[in-house]
Amino acid sequence: MPETTLHGLDRFSSRARAALAHALEQDPESILLEVPRDETHGEFSFPCFQMAKASGETPPALAARLAAELEIEAMQTEVVGPFLNFRIDTTPLAAAILEGALASDYGKGEQNETTVLEFSSPNIAKPMHVGHLRSTVIGASLARILARLGHKVTRINHLGDWGSQFGRLVAAWRRWGNEDAFAAHPIEHLLELYVRFHEEEEKDPTLMEEAKAAFGELETGEDGDSRRLWKRFTEASLLEFDKIYARLGIEFEHIRGESWYEDRLEGLVEWLDARGVLEESDGAQIVDLTAQGMDTPCLVKTALGTTLYATRDLAAARSRWEEFSFDHSLYVVGSEQELHFRQFKAVLDRCGEDWAARIEHISFGLIRMAEGKLSTREGKVLLLSKVLDRACELAMETIADKNPDLADRGAVAEQVGLGAVIFHDLKHQRQKDVVFDWKEVLSFEGDTGPYLQYTHARCCSILRKAASPNIAFQDVDPSLLADSPELMVALGRYPAAIREAGNRREPSALAQALLRIASAGNAFYRDRRVLGCGDEALERARLAAVAALRNTLADGLGLLGVPAPEEM
Numbered sequence: 001m002p003e004t005t006l007h008g009l010d011r012f013s014s015r016a017r018a019a020l021a022h023a024l025e026q027d028p029e030s031i032l033l034e035v036p037r038d039e040t041h042g043e044f045s046f047p048c049f050q051m052a053k054a055s056g057e058t059p060p061a062l063a064a065r066l067a068a069e070l071e072i073e074a075m076q077t078e079v080v081g082p083f084l085n086f087r088i089d090t091t092p093l094a095a096a097i098l099e100g101a102l103a104s105d106y107g108k109g110e111q112n113e114t115t116v117l118e119f120s121s122p123n124i125a126k127p128m129h130v131g132h133l134r135s136t137v138i139g140a141s142l143a144r145i146l147a148r149l150g151h152k153v154t155r156i157n158h159l160g161d162w163g164s165q166f167g168r169l170v171a172a173w174r175r176w177g178n179e180d181a182f183a184a185h186p187i188e189h190l191l192e193l194y195v196r197f198h199e200e201e202e203k204d205p206t207l208m209e210e211a212k213a214a215f216g217e218l219e220t221g222e223d224g225d226s227r228r229l230w231k232r233f234t235e236a237s238l239l240e241f242d243k244i245y246a247r248l249g250i251e252f253e254h255i256r257g258e259s260w261y262e263d264r265l266e267g268l269v270e271w272l273d274a275r276g277v278l279e280e281s282d283g284a285q286i287v288d289l290t291a292q293g294m295d296t297p298c299l300v301k302t303a304l305g306t307t308l309y310a311t312r313d314l315a316a317a318r319s320r321w322e323e324f325s326f327d328h329s330l331y332v333v334g335s336e337q338e339l340h341f342r343q344f345k346a347v348l349d350r351c352g353e354d355w356a357a358r359i360e361h362i363s364f365g366l367i368r369m370a371e372g373k374l375s376t377r378e379g380k381v382l383l384l385s386k387v388l389d390r391a392c393e394l395a396m397e398t399i400a401d402k403n404p405d406l407a408d409r410g411a412v413a414e415q416v417g418l419g420a421v422i423f424h425d426l427k428h429q430r431q432k433d434v435v436f437d438w439k440e441v442l443s444f445e446g447d448t449g450p451y452l453q454y455t456h457a458r459c460c461s462i463l464r465k466a467a468s469p470n471i472a473f474q475d476v477d478p479s480l481l482a483d484s485p486e487l488m489v490a491l492g493r494y495p496a497a498i499r500e501a502g503n504r505r506e507p508s509a510l511a512q513a514l515l516r517i518a519s520a521g522n523a524f525y526r527d528r529r530v531l532g533c534g535d536e537a538l539e540r541a542r543l544a545a546v547a548a549l550r551n552t553l554a555d556g557l558g559l560l561g562v563p564a565p566e567e568m
């Protein structure tokens with residue numbers, strides 16, 4: 001790759017790797033650089049342990065030999081014990097970073113791959129709770145990040161719209177359904193019916209019989225009363241979900257519920273049979289997975305002949321493979337479904353499908369609130385829409401307090417409230433549980449969305465006040481920014497952060513990089529006068545740095561799905 005197409009610090013790390021590879025007679029791909037833990041030790045570090053073993057030197061001796069030998073344009077080396085560290089000269093650093101960050105394609109990648117990304121996937125007839133928030137915001141941001149890296153991404157919403165519970169819902173509706181309540185608050189009413197069914201089923205065994213009959217009717221595919229009801233419930237639920245998606249700015253190429261795969265289920269079972277993996281057990285059809293190291297077999301069809309969640313996932317996986325020939329098929333689903341994903345992948349393995357290795361379960365931890373566990377069974381859910389509303393209300397209070405004259409306060413409060421909730425979710429490593437604390441989420445200081453938004457708005461305000469805010473890179477003398485390597489390095493790590501976030505399916509890598517950028521940016525304009533600093537060329541250079549900061553924050557927040565208001 002020609003050096004000028006490398007963004008940010010990549011331009012320098014690739015130089016260092018090439019020089020190391022040459023000196024060590026290795027392939028540059030095999031040279032891995034680290035980020036020194038102590039920022040004062042330079043921008044990159046090469047740990048010498050492995051190569052020293054091969055050459056029979058001690059790691060410090062190898063580091064010293066390399067330091068004496070290497071000459072790299074615009075970079076200095078320094079030995080710290082067994083590490084060879086690299087420091088970029090401040091003027092070429094500022095020049096390369098400004099050039100990249102002022103351009104519109106900063107951090108763009110060339111990973112030419114096809115990725116199917118399933119996320120959100122709430123269950124119809126139930127409200128989205130804060131647990132669904134994680135799948136939705138992690139998935140949507142991964143979609144944007146991977147697209148930036150060059151992937152062709154297809155976003156799928158795998159609605160939970162099929163299964164025996166819909167027989168229960170139809171039965172409950174027939175007993176207690178109320179048109180007025182449904183018209184006023186469809187999902188709330190359906191949830192009430194669902195809860196009531198579970199309360200009364202023990203006392204009244206005929207309820208369960210009615211539910212089974214209704215689901216049996218649904219499964220025949222015939223267009224009867226059960227199906228008509230199920231369709232109504234689905235449509236009403238989708239209308240509610242769409243309100244949340246619109247609010248969060250989220251779109252899908254395909255909204256395909258589990259029911260979409262219904263007419264592929266028979267074919268799937270036949271296919272499993274033809275591959276010789278299907279067995280009968282007490283009248284049910286199963287796939288044994290002991291050879292795959294799993295004690296529980298995968299149940300494909302019950303003794304009653306009905307299919308299951310796993311059956312539909314197998315059909316969906318196959319249909320996606322046939323339709324998209326994906327390089328990656330990702331599923332953003334909570335860690336409690338780990339076993340399910342291992343099972344259905346193992347079934348595909350047993351069938352000899354090598355594309356099964358391209359399926360990844362992108363799992364994530366729970367959101368924990370003071371209210372305790374979020375189960376819909378007891379009907380005590382923390383509704384996502386309520387959380388978003390509350391966040392926007394609280395944002396409104398803060399704005400009224402801090403910036404009472406702000407025009408368009410309502411719209412900004414909505415952006416700040418949503419941004420706070422989304423960022424709070426994404427800044428944590430996805431596998432970890434998240435504790436949700438209102439005060440922390442909405443604080444304008446600390447590692448929060450509002451803090452990033454505020455930093456961005458500050459940059460916008462500085463640029464608004466400048467006589468000529470649109471500065472071309474060519475008109476800047478980069479040596480005038482040689483006193484600000486911290487900001488340049490933070491901005492320079494942005495492209496690598498996008499790459500890491502995409503490759504590791506970990507939006508928090510990008511979120512954390514943005515926090516470091518914002519903190520370097522705040523220090524930059526706190527310690528230096530930008531407007532009216534007394535020197536025209538210096539003011540131009542500093543304004544260019546502020547513009548680079550604003551662009552990068554806006555871009556990064558956009559990739560995460562956090563709105564970036566220009567004033568707040």
Ligand code: ARG
Binds near residue numbers: 122160331
């Ligand atoms: N609807 C499910 C739930 O809310 C999640 C679906 C996950 N996706 C999948 N392909 N199984 O728990």
